Amino acid sequence: MTFEPETMQEKEKITPEHVYLNRRNFIRAGLVAGSTFATGLAYRVFNPPPPKEIATAEIKDVKTTVWAAEKPNSFEEITSYNNFYEFSTSKTEVARAAADFVTRPWTIEVGGLVDRPRVFAIDELLSFQQEERVYRFRCVEGWSMVIPWIGFPVRRILDEVVPTSEAKYVAFETFYDGKTGMNPDVKLPEGRNGMQSSLFAGIDFPYVEGLRLDEAMHDLTIIATGLYGKQLPNQNGAPVRLVVPWKYGFKSIKSVVRITLTDREPPTTWNIASPTEYGFYSNVNPNVAHPRWSQATERRIGEFGTRPTLLFNGYEDQVAHLYDGMDLRKKF
Amino acid sequence: MTFEKLLVFINAIVPLALLAYDGWTQRLGANPVEFFLRTTGVLALIFLVLSLAVTPLRKMFGWNQLIKVRRMLGLFAFFYASIHLLTYSAFDKGGDVPAIAIDVWDRPFIAVGMTAFMILVPLAVTSTNKMIKRLGGKRWARLHKLAYAAATLGVTHFWMLVKSDVTYPALFGIAVAALLGYRIYAANYSAGAQGSRSAG
Numbered sequence: 109m110t111f112e113p114e115t116m117q118e119k120e121k122i123t124p125e126h127v128y129l130n131r132r133n134f135i136r137a138g139l140v141a142g143s144t145f146a147t148g149l150a151y152r153v154f155n156p157p158p159p160k161e162i163a164t165a166e167i168k169d170v171k172t173t174v175w176a177a178e179k180p181n182s183f184e185e186i187t188s189y190n191n192f193y194e195f196s197t198s199k200t201e202v203a204r205a206a207a208d209f210v211t212r213p214w215t216i217e218v219g220g221l222v223d224r225p226r227v228f229a230i231d232e233l234l235s236f237q238q239e240e241r242v243y244r245f246r247c248v249e250g251w252s253m254v255i256p257w258i259g260f261p262v263r264r265i266l267d268e269v270v271p272t273s274e275a276k277y278v279a280f281e282t283f284y285d286g287k288t289g290m291n292p293d294v295k296l297p298e299g300r301n302g303m304q305s306s307l308f309a310g311i312d313f314p315y316v317e318g319l320r321l322d323e324a325m326h327d328l329t330i331i332a333t334g335l336y337g338k339q340l341p342n343q344n345g346a347p348v349r350l351v352v353p354w355k356y357g358f359k360s361i362k363s364v365v366r367i368t369l370t371d372r373e374p375p376t377t378w379n380i381a382s383p384t385e386y387g388f389y390s391n392v393n394p395n396v397a398h399p400r401w402s403q404a405t406e407r408r409i410g411e412f413g414t415r416p417t418l419l420f421n422g423y424e425d426q427v428a429h430l431y432d433g434m435d436l437r438k439k440f
Numbered sequence: 441m442t443f444e445k446l447l448v449f450i451n452a453i454v455p456l457a458l459l460a461y462d463g464w465t466q467r468l469g470a471n472p473v474e475f476f477l478r479t480t481g482v483l484a485l486i487f488l489v490l491s492l493a494v495t496p497l498r499k500m501f502g503w504n505q506l507i508k509v510r511r512m513l514g515l516f517a518f519f520y521a522s523i524h525l526l527t528y529s530a531f532d533k534g535g536d537v538p539a540i541a542i543d544v545w546d547r548p549f550i551a552v553g554m555t556a557f558m559i560l561v562p563l564a565v566t567s568t569n570k571m572i573k574r575l576g577g578k579r580w581a582r583l584h585k586l587a588y589a590a591a592t593l594g595v596t597h598f599w600m601l602v603k604s605d606v607t608y609p610a611l612f613g614i615a616v617a618a619l620l621g622y623r624i625y626a627a628n629y630s631a632g633a634q635g636s637r638s639a640g
Contacts, residue, residue, distance in 0.1 A: 136443055140450055147454040154479060155462060155469070181470075189470035197605035200469050249603070251471055310604025381604055400549060400601065409470050412531055 164339040172240040181253040190343045193309040194284045206342040220368035221275035236260045243353035252406045258334035278324040279374035281366040282315040317361040318374035354420040356390045387440040392421035448509040452516040473531045480524040487517035496622045518564040549600035556593035591616045
């Protein structure tokens with residue numbers, strides 16, 4: 109009996125050192141490459157590449173009034189950084205999530221304390237004389253933009269329905285109630301993909317907003333139908349939204365489906381969510397600090413530093429008289 | 441540097457490299473400062489949670505190799521927290537120290553974040569082998585339990601600053617609570633075991 113041949117075979121099975129080292133290096137290189145790729149992918153989830161530009165129809169016969177001396181922000185900036193919680197709570201994610209939002213047909217129902225309640229179809233609203241209004245837009249989060257809106261004064265609609273003498277406030281409501289479409293004409297994206305639940309958004313849907321009647325009748329208060337000469341992209345509140353340039357951005361409710369005139373102050377979404385942080389008026393005011401952000405300064409999108417915030421967002425001469433005798437610290 | 445350390449080091453600088461690349465090519469979105477600030481803050485929390493996960497993972501699964509990279513994970517948490525604080529100081533406050541002090545005083549979420557950072561400073565300073573020796577293992581370990589305080593404050597800071605969607609802060613909160621819960625459980629369990637041993 110001899111074990112020698114077997115021992116020889118076993119010896120041959122042992123991987124030679126240089127092969128072993130090569131294999132080890134190979135595995136290590138694979139680990140480095142694979143894990144680096146995975147880490148990179150994880151980072152990309154937080155910073156996805158910008159969505160494709162969305163082309164919307166042009167709006168013609170526009171009168172232009174410039175209400176901001178500064179250079180407007182780019183179309184790309186305005187359409188890639190949006191707060192629209194029905195789609196996403198991430199500002200950079202909204203454009204993608206709202207891409208399939210269907211906004212035709214669309215109607216706005218106007219009623220409440222009015223003599224002639226009626227429903228406006230989107231085409232009728234687009235047939236009103238459209239004006240370009242270049243406004244500053246100041247978000248309560250401390251950033252701002254300059255936006256060339258297109259639209260018409262809210263007054264144009266209110267004149268048509270004739271508010272009664274009891275009407276003191278105007279309530280606005282957006283399309284999505286978190287359960288079923290309030291407006292049967294509104295089609296949510298297929299399978300509701302991209303729609304945010306109220307639970308995760310942290311605010312109740314539908315989003316509601318309100319103005320005092322005199323604020324709504326003010327010439328600066330507009331229903332926007334577009335920006336940069338084109339109809340509103342979905343992420344900016346297509347097909348029609350409110351724009352109140354002297355108030356924080358959240359007052360400018362998007363994708364409006366209902367306007368109701370009332371005799372008492374209507375509930376407003378952010379005030380319901382946190383009454384100590386967001387008041388009914390929410391006029392831009394550098395002297396009244398938000399509990400979590402300084403409102404004294406703002407970052408203009410496209411700039412690295414900050415700039416001072418202006419009282420009533422710079423529209424003091426036009427709107428300060430609306431609040432004569434009011435304590436703006438209490439009525440914030 | 442051992443291979444394990446190299447692997448962690450490379451992966452830990454990948455996000456910074458991508459941030460720098462995206463910044464250079466102007467792809468940080470419409471508000472690059474805000475994006476940079478948020479991303480470095482989240483990265484600091486991620487590395488803090490990873491460093492805290494080392495001990496539970498070793499005890500539960502016997503992955504003792506992880507101890508080799510714990511210091512590096514902790515130091516990367518401090519590294520990203522430092523960039524986070526510097527970005528806030530330089531861009532949000534224009535390097536104005538009195539304005540920062542006022543901000544800390546005025547806004548609780550800034551105060552909480554600043555406290556979390558202040559806790560990380562002595563932990564980073566005492567992370568060297570020399571300092572471990574000088575402090576003695578036990579005292580050093582006790583001091584470094586403060587990492588849990590920093591993580592808790594960091595999550596609180598995140599929670600306080602989001603407007604209404606608390607999904608991400610909640611996920612970090614669950615992670616830190618689970619890790620802390622495990623440590624408390626393990627400490628009581630082993631203390632109980634020791635107690636019964638000494639009784640026997």
